[in-house]
Amino acid sequence: MLRTVTYSPAYTLVPTYECFNECAYCNFRVAPGQDSGLERSEAQGILASLSGWGISEILILSGEVHPASPRRRDWLERIYDLAQLALSQGFLPHTNVGPLRFEEMACLKDVNVSMGLMVEQVSGQLLETVHAHAPSKEPGLRLEQLRWAGELRIPFTTGILVGIGETEADRIQSLEAIAQIHQTYSHIQEAILQPYSPGNQQTSTLPGFDLTQLPSLVTLARRILPPDITVQIPPNLVYYPDLLLSCLEAGARDLGGLGPKDEVNPDYPHPSPEHLQQFLHPYGWDLQPRLPLYSQFDSWLSPRLKTAVGQWREKNAVRV
Numbered sequence: 666m667l668r669t670v671t672y673s674p675a676y677t678l679v680p681t682y683e684c685f686n687e688c689a690y691c692n693f694r695v696a697p698g699q700d701s702g703l704e705r706s707e708a709q710g711i712l713a714s715l716s717g718w719g720i721s722e723i724l725i726l727s728g729e730v731h732p733a734s735p736r737r738r739d740w741l742e743r744i745y746d747l748a749q750l751a752l753s754q755g756f757l758p759h760t761n762v763g764p765l766r767f768e769e770m771a772c773l774k775d776v777n778v779s780m781g782l783m784v785e786q787v788s789g790q791l792l793e794t795v796h797a798h799a800p801s802k803e804p805g806l807r808l809e810q811l812r813w814a815g816e817l818r819i820p821f822t823t824g825i826l827v828g829i830g831e832t833e834a835d836r837i838q839s840l841e842a843i844a845q846i847h848q849t850y851s852h853i854q855e856a857i858l859q860p861y862s863p864g865n866q867q868t869s870t871l872p873g874f875d876l877t878q879l880p881s882l883v884t885l886a887r888r889i890l891p892p893d894i895t896v897q898i899p900p901n902l903v904y905y906p907d908l909l910l911s912c913l914e915a916g917a918r919d920l921g922g923l924g925p926k927d928e929v930n931p932d933y934p935h936p937s938p939e940h941l942q943q944f945l946h947p948y949g950w951d952l953q954p955r956l957p958l959y960s961q962f963d964s965w966l967s968p969r970l971k972t973a974v975g976q977w978r979e980k981n982a983v984r985v
C-alpha cells in the first residue's frame with residue numbers, strides 16, 4: 666500500500682527584494698532603494714508564460730517596507746495587484762510578505778486562498794543575535810499575526826526556522842505556541858520545519874542546521890502539533906535522500922511549493938516532481954500535487970475564490 670506525500674506546483678513572484686529588516690541569515694533582501702520592484706506588465710508576461718504547465722500556486726514573497734513609511738501603501742497595493750492579476754489568470758495566490766496590520770491582512774484575504782508567515786522562533790534572545798536588526802521578527806508580533814489570521818478565517822501556513830542559534834527548549838516552545846493558537850481557531854493547515862541553509866549573501870557566520878537532526882525534529886513536531894496540521898519539509902534543503910526518507914518515516918507529509926527557483930534559498934534548486942516521484946516510489950511513497958489551500962478550508966472562501974479553487978479541484982479529479 667502506497668502512502669501519499671504532497672507538494673504544490675508553484676511559481677514565486679517577488680514584488681520587491683528591498684527590506685527594512687536585516688535578518689542575519691537572509692539571502693534574499695537588498696537594501697531599501699536598491700530594487701525598483703516587479704512591474705505589473707512584467708508580472709503579466711510571466712503569468713501568461715506559465716499557463717498550461719499545471720502550476721496552480723502563485724507564491725507572493727516579499728521584502729518589507731516599514732509600517733510607518735509613506736511608501737507602505739504603495740507596497741501593499743502592489744502586492745494586492747499581483748495577487749489579483751494571478752487570480753484573474755486562473756492561478757491561486759498564497760501571500761507571505763511579513764507581518765501586516767489587521768486591516769492589511771483583511772484586505773489581502775480577498776485575493777488569496779491562503780496566506781503564511783513563519784514564527785521563526787519565539788525566543789526573545791534572538792533579538793540580540795540574528796534578529797538584532799529585524800523588528801519584524803519580534804515574537805509577540807508574529808504570534809499576533811497567527812491569531813489575526815485565525816480571527817479573519819484565513820487558512821494559514823506557518824512554521825519554524827531552525828539552526829539560527831535557538832535551543833531545543835526554544836523549538837519546543839515555538840511549536841507549542843503554534844499548537845496553542847491553532848486550538849482556538851483551527852486555521853493552520855501546515856507547519857514548515859525550515860532548516861537554516863547558508864548561501865552567498867547572509868551576514869551570519871552560523872554553519873547551517875545540522876540536517877541529521879531533522880528526522881527527530883519531525884518526530885517532535887508530530888508529537889506537539891495536532892494531527893490536522895501537516896508537517897512540511899523543503900526537499901531542496903534536505904538534499905540527502907536517506908534523510909528525506911527518514912523525515913517522511915517520522916511523519917512529514919508535504920514537500921511545499923516546487924518551482925523553477927527557490928527565491929529564499931537560490932543556491933538550493935528545487936528538485937523536479939518527476940525526479941522526486943521516481944526516487945520516492947520504490948520506497949512506497951506516492952507524490953501527489955495539491956493546491957495551496959487544503960480542502961478542509963474550501964468552505965471558508967468567498968464565492969470568487971471558491972470558484973477559482975473549484976476549477977482546479979475538478980481538473981485534478983479528471984487527472985486521477
Ligand SMILES: O=c1nc2n(C[C@H](O)[C@H](O)[C@H](O)CO)c3cc(O)ccc3cc-2c(=O)[nH]1
Pocket residue numbers: 673675722724759760761780781782783822823855857897920921922926927928929930956957958
Ligand atoms: O520555495 C519556497 N517556498 C516557501 N513557501 C511556500 C510554501 O512551500 C507553499 O507556498 C505553501 O506550502 C502553500 O502551498 C513558504 C510559504 C509560507 O507561507 C511561509 C514560508 C515559506 C518559505 C518558503 C521557502 O523558503 N521557499
Ligand SMILES: C[C@H]1O[C@@H](n2cnc3c(N)ncnc32)[C@H](O)[C@@H]1O
Pocket residue numbers: 690691692761782783785825826859860861862863864867929930
Ligand atoms: C520566508 C522564510 O524563509 C526563511 N528563511 C530566510 N532565510 C533563510 C535561509 N537562509 N535558510 C532557510 N530559510 C530561510 C524564513 O523562515 C522566512 O520567514
Ligand code: MET
Pocket residue numbers: 684693726727728729761762763764782783929
Ligand atoms: C525572505 S523572507 C520573506 C517574507 C518576510 N520578509 C519574512 O521574513 O517573514
Ligand code: SF4
Pocket residue numbers: 684685686687688691692693694727728729763799801
Ligand atoms: S528574512 Fe524576510 S524580513 Fe528578514 S531580511 Fe529577509 S526579507 Fe527581510
